[in-house]
Amino acid sequence: MIAEMTAELLGEHNFEVCGIATTGNEAMALAHSTNPDIALIDLRLADNERGTKVAERLASLGRIGILYTTGNAAREALEGAVGDGCLIKPYLHDDLLRALAIVAEIVEMGESNLKFPRQFRRLRSPG
DSSP states (O other): OHHHHHHHHHHHTTOOOOOOOSSHHHHHHHHHHHOOSEEEEESBOTTSOBHHHHHHHHHTTSOOEEEEEESOOOGGGGTTOSSSEEEESSOOHHHHHHHHHHHHHHHHHSSOOSOOOTTEEEOOOOO
């Protein structure tokens, strides 16, 4: 339900949402068929696969911006993770939109000058 609400919010703000995946395999199939610019990934997926493992698999498809969302702010969960940023739940809709804009800038220019939302953390990962 949260994923559907998020997709609706993003659509209202001119993001093209290519779909919702609940498992790692669904995410990979969706990415193969749609070639996304950014993936919004929860750290915990329905099939118990870690979102960080999905991001590693997505990296094989080329440069895709990765924004994790999680209710678990533990740094260890993202230590060395492939990705550009993490937004800690709960967050405001405006924070999600700004975090996605930040990730888009990072993908395009290598960095972002936008003000980070309070719940956002920039990842400096091998990806």
